[in-house]
Amino acid sequence: GQQVMQIPQYQHVQEGEDFTTYCNSSTTLSNIQWYKQRPGGHPVFLIQLVKSGEVKKQKRLTFQFGEAKKNSSLHITATQTTDVGTYFCADAHGSSNTGKLIFGQGTTLQVKP
């Protein structure tokens, strides 16, 4: 079956440093959604990417969708302690018209003040 993989699994950065997490799929992704889960919390939607090569920005966060729609990345510029959490990418199954999500394992970000 389809696998969505994320690297790295963990990342520790000093506050102010940049952070990037990468998402790869064994098959072509339908659409990519990114979620953030704070420690002890639940996943919260960040963004959806639909088009090949799409780039979207949200303040210090930049999301990219690969040209072949088999990979995606999330880059955070100048991390802050509020960025702590686990970031998940998920393939949103629009092709099957269910909206079900196939999640990667997540990248857990720790930020040292």
Next chain:
Amino acid sequence: DTGVSQNPRHKITKRGQNVTFRCDPISEHNRLYWYRQTLGQGPEFLTYFQNEAQLEKSRLLSDRFSAERPKGSFSTLEIQRTEQGDSAMYLCASSAYHSPNTEAFFGQGTRLTVV
């Protein structure tokens, strides 16, 4: 609070017992999902409802698991004869059917511990 609500938040049960969890989605959302999340992993899809119809069920879901969504409103997830491997966070999510892909709103989850 108009978000997705799940009850109970925590459940400790003895192996072999049955448990039932409840999810109240956002009221105007007709799509409802159940996911299971274990430590260090992403949420894993279990099942999907559109209104009251259960349209998809993961092949990983054993016969001990059953879900319902009577009248297309709240949903329940029952696990019969619980096993230690069932210990996990059970997350419910809902979304609105505007297009095949809309954001999912997750509840706080029910953490199940089987002892």
